Amino acid sequence: MKERTFRDLYAEAEKSLTYQVEGAILEFTEELCRLMESQGVSRAELARRLDTSPAYVTKILRGNSNFTLETMVRMAQAVGCELKVRMTPISSTTVLVNEYDRLAPQQVAENRAPYGEKK
Secondary structure (H helix, E strand, C coil): CCCCCCCHHHHHHHHHHHHHHHHHHHHHHHHHHHHHCCCCCCCHHHHHHHHCCCHHHHHHCCCCCCCCHHHHHHHHCCCCCCCCCCCCCCCCCCCCCCCHHHCCCCHHHCCCCCCCCCC
């Protein structure tokens, strides 16, 4: 029997449901953290906007929670965004570019109305 290499094991792991779920959680939480940082929103402020505890926000941002789409939408709205879900073929590499990504963080912050207000 051929000995399996790390590369073989990693390729196998990439196909697992757990790997895919953890990757999606990581992608969402990293984007949320990036938005919070660019807008100067603390964990405590995000918790206030979500009407929840700072501990719950920390749990989500650490990826220790299997949150719902509703939670994801609420968190996106709390930083002045909307959640967009996409599916791509498994073997593809996707590069998404949108208007937000083209703006410098300061421009985004200047164009955002305070939470709950229309600009």
